[in-house]
Amino acid sequence: MALYLLYTLVPLVWLIINATKTQPALFSTSGLSFGDSFALFDNIGKTFGYNDGIFFRWLGNTLLYVVVGAGGATILATAAGYGLAKYRFPGRRGVFAVVLGAVAVPPTALAVPTFLMFSKLGLTNTPLAVIIPSLISPFGLYLIWVYAADAIPDELLEAARIDGAGELRIFLTVTLRQLVPGIITVTLFTMVQTWNNYFLPLIMLSEPKWYPLTVGLNQWSAQANGAGAQPIFNLVLTGSLLTIIPLVVAFLLMQRFWQSGLSAGSVKQ
Amino acid sequence: MTSTAAPPVPVPARRAPAARRPRRKWRGWLFVAPFMLVFALTFIAPVVYAFVLSLFRDQAFFGGTVFVGADNYVQVFGDPKFWEAFRRVLVFLAVQVPIMLVLALIAALAIDSARLHAAGFFRIVIFLPYAVPAVVAALMWGFIYGDHFGLAADLNHLLGTDSVKPLSQNWLLTSIGNIVTWEFVGYNMLIFYSALKVIPKELFEAAAIDGAGTFRTILSVKLPAIRGAIVVATIFSIIGSFQLFNEPNIMRNLVPNMIVTNYTPNMYAYNLSFNGQQYNYSAAVAIVMGVITAVIAYVVQLRGSRKEM
Numbered sequence: 001m002a003l004y005l006l007y008t009l010v011p012l013v014w015l016i017i018n019a020t021k022t023q024p025a026l027f028s029t030s031g032l033s034f035g036d037s038f039a040l041f042d043n044i045g046k047t048f049g050y051n052d053g054i055f056f057r058w059l060g061n062t063l064l065y066v067v068v069g070a071g072g073a074t075i076l077a078t079a080a081g082y083g084l085a086k087y088r089f090p091g092r093r094g095v096f097a098v099v100l101g102a103v104a105v106p107p108t109a110l111a112v113p114t115f116l117m118f119s120k121l122g123l124t125n126t127p128l129a130v131i132i133p134s135l136i137s138p139f140g141l142y143l144i145w146v147y148a149a150d151a152i153p154d155e156l157l158e159a160a161r162i163d164g165a166g167e168l169r170i171f172l173t174v175t176l177r178q179l180v181p182g183i184i185t186v187t188l189f190t191m192v193q194t195w196n197n198y199f200l201p202l203i204m205l206s207e208p209k210w211y212p213l214t215v216g217l218n219q220w221s222a223q224a225n226g227a228g229a230q231p232i233f234n235l236v237l238t239g240s241l242l243t244i245i246p247l248v249v250a251f252l253l254m255q256r257f258w259q260s261g262l263s264a265g266s267v268k269q
Numbered sequence: 270m271t272s273t274a275a276p277p278v279p280v281p282a283r284r285a286p287a288a289r290r291p292r293r294k295w296r297g298w299l300f301v302a303p304f305m306l307v308f309a310l311t312f313i314a315p316v317v318y319a320f321v322l323s324l325f326r327d328q329a330f331f332g333g334t335v336f337v338g339a340d341n342y343v344q345v346f347g348d349p350k351f352w353e354a355f356r357r358v359l360v361f362l363a364v365q366v367p368i369m370l371v372l373a374l375i376a377a378l379a380i381d382s383a384r385l386h387a388a389g390f391f392r393i394v395i396f397l398p399y400a401v402p403a404v405v406a407a408l409m410w411g412f413i414y415g416d417h418f419g420l421a422a423d424l425n426h427l428l429g430t431d432s433v434k435p436l437s438q439n440w441l442l443t444s445i446g447n448i449v450t451w452e453f454v455g456y457n458m459l460i461f462y463s464a465l466k467v468i469p470k471e472l473f474e475a476a477a478i479d480g481a482g483t484f485r486t487i488l489s490v491k492l493p494a495i496r497g498a499i500v501v502a503t504i505f506s507i508i509g510s511f512q513l514f515n516e517p518n519i520m521r522n523l524v525p526n527m528i529v530t531n532y533t534p535n536m537y538a539y540n541l542s543f544n545g546q547q548y549n550y551s552a553a554v555a556i557v558m559g560v561i562t563a564v565i566a567y568v569v570q571l572r573g574s575r576k577e578m
Contacts, residue, residue, distance in 0.1 A: 004376060083301040087297025167296055203539070
């Protein structure tokens with residue numbers, strides 16, 4: 001186990017160490033030792049300053065895609081998962097079959113046709129092209145559905161109905177509270193998916209001003225490695241580190257919630 | 270297909286008891302309809318559109334598109350570039366997925382057995398790479414593999430050789446496999462771990478009474494109990510392997526000559542559309558890959574659940 005821990009951590013430690021080095025020190029010192037000077041803050045400044053602050057713009061874009069895309073995905077999945085778990089309605093089996101089938105369809109396989117369709121609709125190269133496909137999370141729906149089936153007793157809903165509450169009101173005031181661990185779990189996973197998404201924005205966007213961090217970073221990397229390259233390896237490394245930090249922090253802060261959400265979800269398996 | 274997504278949207282009824290019954294039946298759609306609407310736009314419509322596209326072909330010199338029926342599919346099946354890519358991901362799948370899943374299983378069992386100290390710490394650290402974007406993981410490992418300022422150079426220096434060359438032709442696929450393993454062991458470990466956690470305790474007591482040791486308990490109680498989770502993880506991993514794109518595409522920056530445009534089927538489909546403008550043929554390639562993936566995932570699921578009986 002200790003060996004595996006090392007394997008997991010060494011690349012991350014390597015990244016942190018090397019983000020503190022200046023461009024020349026990267027080439028002159030060994031990978032796992034610090035350079036002569038501590039240039040982390042200088043690197044961070046340069047990362048944000050490079051190319052008129054485009055990195056800042058990418059960070060903003062990523063946040064926009066995550067808040068609207070992952071947030072919307074969580075809302076849609078929560079409502080639909082709850083609906084499937086607690087209501088019997090015509091077409092329910094159909095919904096179930098289609099959505100479970102969709103879990104098996106990988107997002108990347110859909111990306112090219114979605115691009116073609118969106119370009120017909122004039123949506124490519126706009127933020128909507130990234131946001132709309134991010135709104136659907138079949139995995140999130142599945143998780144909430146299994147979770148709601150367990151966490152919300154039918155008697156609770158019946159009691160609320162007898163008290164005269166409408167379905168929407170029951171959902172907003174009674175159900176949501178019960179679903180919190182499940183919702184946090186889904187939020188974290190849709191957030192990671194949107195934050196880390198690369199393929200979809202890569203094909204949908206052609207203007208760097210709409211790029212998220214992932215696509216932008218790879219463009220920098222291409223620039224650092226290409227012919228007649230501008231050596232901005234230190235910016236690629238520091239940018240990479242800055243891209244990881246928010247997610248790692250989110251996972252660490254919310255670990256108790258999402259882990260209990262996951263294990264509750266697996267009861268039914 | 271699309272019509273299933275636009276059901277008669279119900280009005281939540283709270284009027285006369287007589288009117289309540291039939292309307293009540295449809296209430297569930299109130300919650301499911303928004304999801305299904307977006308779903309139709311982002312899942313169903315693109316699949317249908319891709320299928321339609323795949324039946325046509327661009328007439329490069331005459332302009333316009335013509336209906337060619339199954340011609341594009343016939344071409345895919347005879348396309349050596351496609352099959353080269355396909356064989357590559359098949360090899361990748363056969364080697365990388367078992368290694369990754371066994372590592373994840375060992376980690377999950379170790380963390381689940383009460384003997385490990387600081388299990389929570391191990392769990393979160395091993396899971397951590399999942400939060401790292403594939404782009405960053407590939408960039409990072411790409412640097413580590415490199416002999417400029419990576420660890421490969423340090424290792425060679427240390428051993429006094431120059432035999433550690435993760436970016437050479439012979440090792441490239443293995444190196445990519447290593448990145449993918451690094452990224453996803455933790456994710457799969459979590460799937461296994463959460464399944465292990467809900468095994469009824471009576472089963473362990475029964476096994477102990479029957480005199481089962483640690484390994485016997487793992488083999489006869491724990492593994493059968495989490496078969497469902499293992500099948501799910503296997504299916505996700507198979508899908509992931511067939512769709513391999515991000516890591517090799519990003520590493521192309523480092524070794525552009527070795528990672529060809531048809532390195533994986535997905536890269537082939539991508540490059541056909543975006544560098545070759547062959548949208549119709551690309552759609553056919555994507556559909557063929559999608560169908561192959563779905564069939565294999567289905568077979569794995571069938572086999573997985575049959576053993577249960």
